[in-house]
Amino acid sequence: MSATVNTDNWPAIKAAAEAALPAKVVEFIASLKGQTHAESHLIAILHMVQAENGWLSPETMEAVAQLAQIPLAKVTGVATFYHYFRLQPRGKHMINVCLGTACYVKGADKISQRLMDNLGIAFGETTKDGMFSLESTRCLGTCGLAPVVMIDDQVHGPVTPGEVGLILEKYLKKDKVKA
Structure with missing residues (x-):
């Protein structure tokens, strides 16, 4: 300075x-x-x-x-x-998709694609309504539940692509009740 x-x-x-x-x-x-x-x-x-x-x-x-x-x-x-710094605001709910070996082998790529399709965003982005941010992570340490998705501090697993919409809806409903 x-x-x-x-x-x-x-x-x-x-x-x-x-x-x-x-x-x-x-x-x-x-x-x-x-x-x-x-x-x-x-x-x-x-x-x-x-x-x-x-x-x-x-x-x-x-x-x-x-x-x-x-x-x-x-x-x-x-x-x-530095990757750590965020240049856009985070959503109300932070979604992390585990792409570690166990999760990837069991379909994490399909879970990721379904999340991107449902939310209309890619990894590193936040939905326009500010509700969700989507990130990937290498391992959440819950390989026995693979594939897993962590939303805020809650681990969901094993997750199928068909369950993605239901999981997201749960968070949207929870927020409506609080409002």
Whole structure:
């Protein structure tokens, strides 16, 4: 982090950036001022933002760049390089399809395709209504139940392609009852 840039509108830019980020992230960035190689904390800053917001929006990446005085291209480059960072919001329900050996051999590819068809999304995407995000994972450690799908923290298995719609409907009904 270099010295604060002197521009005519810095107070407004700083205020907007602070408003776009959680208070603890703003405080953390402020605590780095004056440290040698403070920009080396960029990944930690992005982790904090994602932990609070669930994803890294263009606005929050711009705010990090402004407050930390790191070029936006570097912030965006780090966020897009590491697979861990999410650049779109997650759905209310996170679906993970196990593609480990046991699950794959027992039809996880068919389960995956049925989920994609039913939801209208691919791995790494979120439904337009914000209800579901779809991810793949290498192993959930429940090989005896293969093939398995984990939704939020609930493991479903063994799952057949024909059960996919019923499982999704269960979550949609549960949300309607809560509403």
